[in-house]
Amino acid sequence: MTTPRSVRNRLSAAAAFLLLLAPAGVPAHAVSKEIVELQTQVQQLLDMVQRLQSTMDSRFGVLQNLSQQTADAANQMTAAVNTLQQKLNASNDAVGGKVDTVSGQVQSLNDSVDELKSRIAKLDKAIADLQAQLQNIQSQPPGSAPSTGTVPQGTDSSQPPGQQPGSFPPQQAPSQFAPPPVSQAPPLQETYQSGLRDFNAARYQVAAGEFRDVVHYYPLDDLAGTAQFYLGEIAFQQQDYPTAINAYNAVLEGFSGNAKAPAAQLHKGMALLAENKRDAGVRELRQLIQRHPQTPEAARARSKLNGLGVRIAPAH
Numbered sequence: 001m002t003t004p005r006s007v008r009n010r011l012s013a014a015a016a017f018l019l020l021l022a023p024a025g026v027p028a029h030a031v032s033k034e035i036v037e038l039q040t041q042v043q044q045l046l047d048m049v050q051r052l053q054s055t056m057d058s059r060f061g062v063l064q065n066l067s068q069q070t071a072d073a074a075n076q077m078t079a080a081v082n083t084l085q086q087k088l089n090a091s092n093d094a095v096g097g098k099v100d101t102v103s104g105q106v107q108s109l110n111d112s113v114d115e116l117k118s119r120i121a122k123l124d125k126a127i128a129d130l131q132a133q134l135q136n137i138q139s140q141p142p143g144s145a146p147s148t149g150t151v152p153q154g155t156d157s158s159q160p161p162g163q164q165p166g167s168f169p170p171q172q173a174p175s176q177f178a179p180p181p182v183s184q185a186p187p188l189q190e191t192y193q194s195g196l197r198d199f200n201a202a203r204y205q206v207a208a209g210e211f212r213d214v215v216h217y218y219p220l221d222d223l224a225g226t227a228q229f230y231l232g233e234i235a236f237q238q239q240d241y242p243t244a245i246n247a248y249n250a251v252l253e254g255f256s257g258n259a260k261a262p263a264a265q266l267h268k269g270m271a272l273l274a275e276n277k278r279d280a281g282v283r284e285l286r287q288l289i290q291r292h293p294q295t296p297e298a299a300r301a302r303s304k305l306n307g308l309g310v311r312i313a314p315a316h
Contacts, residue, residue: 122254126220185217192223195230204234225255229264241271262288262297269301282310 195210211227211234218224232247248268251261258264269284285301289312292298305312 119254119256122219186213188214188218188221188223192227195227199230199234204237208234222255222258225251225258226260228255229258229260232264232267236267236271239274241275244268244271262292262295265291266297266301270304273304278308282308286312 191210192214195207195214198204198207198210208231211231214221214227215224215231228247228250232244232251235241235244235247245268248264248271251258251264252268255261265284265288269281269288272281272284282305285305288301289298302312
């Protein structure tokens, strides 16, 4: 494409060439009229080319400025779109985290309601048992000597009781009418501490019996929840994961305020993972983090979830 500058250069060269064509020795008055007119036209053309070049330079500058402004606007639009995309992604992540958190809170609320129902049911059962025991105590006869039997009519009452038909020997009558012996509850603290010592010494069978005594004889005491936890630990050590999960559930449902509740939920999640129940195990660990976020058990749960590559919902 021929630019105005090149056209002007060519016209200038043409004018110079025409001037050279004029004879060097010819006087000025002898120059033909046509040559003068041609030179005038060439000069006019040169002036027109200069004006055209100036106009084109000005318009080219305007176009270049507009092009630069368009490029800057496009860059700003691209940056704005990228920023908006980042905000949308962050918003989606935040909404997803909030949904997970709300779901966990709803699940925790449902679990709390279930725990409350379970504790109310256990309390009702304990009250009913106490009422039954009180009724049994009130219905017992006073501690008088039991009867040794009756003497049938038509017989001589002066005969020894052992010789009368239908009578009871004196030495057997008290044993037949005596109340059954009442089992003696073992001392709470001593039984629990003995079970703890046997557990630490890996005497699991003995420790399990002692912890069961604590749970059986003192079901409403807080140590019963701790003993229930150690029953789960014994089953976990023996890789009896279903039994361990049931024991941990008993702690979480009946003794949710016990100091061992976070450890019970942590080990329940570990037992579920050991049984290849990944979703249930992950759910338990997430609930532990939501319920007890500042505990060492929650830190272990986070570490375990990170090791599994599971996303942990941010705290709000």
